[in-house]
Amino acid sequence: MKDTGLRMLYFLNFCSMVVISYLCPTEPYTDECGNFGILWNCSGLNTDRLPEKIPQKLRNRYVTLDLSFNRFSTLTEKTFENLIRFSVVSSIIINHNKITNIENKTFHRLSGLCSLDLSSCELDKKGIEVEAFSCIHNLKYLRIDQNNFQSDGYPDVALSAFQSLSSLYIDIFNGFSFTAPFENLANLSELKFHIVNDFSLTNTSFLGLRRSKIHVLDLLFKKHVFCDVTEDLFCSFPYLTEEVTINFGGKCDITPALRSLKCFQHRNIGKIFMDDNTKDVETGIIVLDDWLSEYLINVCART
Incomplete structure (x- = not known):
């Protein structure tokens, strides 16, 4: 009886993943970095995992993965492993999830990732491990605004891995400070802000950006x-x-x-x-x- 129940549970789980895969439409898409490929839109499906069945048309293509408005809470090395076996994931949109933790090496096999949107989640500094973004050497665009950095500050060491980053959208709040690890972002040229609350501007507020090539x-x-x-x-x-x-x-x-x-x-x-x-x-x-x-x-x- 117990074995029958387990088999039924596995069967229902498998069926749910097949349905989720079916509900993820694909369409031709060009990402922010100009890579022409496929948008795999799994937005708003109330799921906390990637579909196991990968559409054939994604194989050996640039893929923009949209997982926005879902139930992801933790990102790990296994979160994207099924997709990266077959595709070059160049863009991930995972905003509006209840993500509180990103583990070390979550993205380390996503060497082709160019754009990442982690906005409107529930991230704070403690929840982003220091090597969470290791090996993302080609990332150009990052949105990490509308999170919970106002208590402990920015995850500065983790963000310092983005040495190719050119565009950053981030929160500012009372007591914010771009600290020394941000000096690694020497290629940063565009900076956008989401205002959380009232704040002061001190001589150290932006000091860590002094090596960034910000012209506007x-x-x-x-x-x-x-x-x-x-x-x-x-x-x-x-x-x-x-x-x-x-x-x-x-x-x-x-x-x-x-x-x-x-x-x-x-x-x-x-x-x-x-x-x-x-x-x-x-x-x-x-x-x-x-x-x-x-x-x-x-x-x-x-x-």
């Missing part, structure tokens, strides 16, 4: 940044030469934005936009005196 930066922090912005803010961005948008309004007038230009002195920058730095409640006319314009007059910008 949008600091759209209206209503969220406190007015004690460090004057050394842009010393952490020595490659910022094309365009910067500074929006510290809401809580602040234009004063913090102008005083943050200190490290732009005697540097050439294409465009600086500061057109929305007003307080929600005006306290009077701002006079552009010598102190406010001290750094601005020494900046060479086209706009």
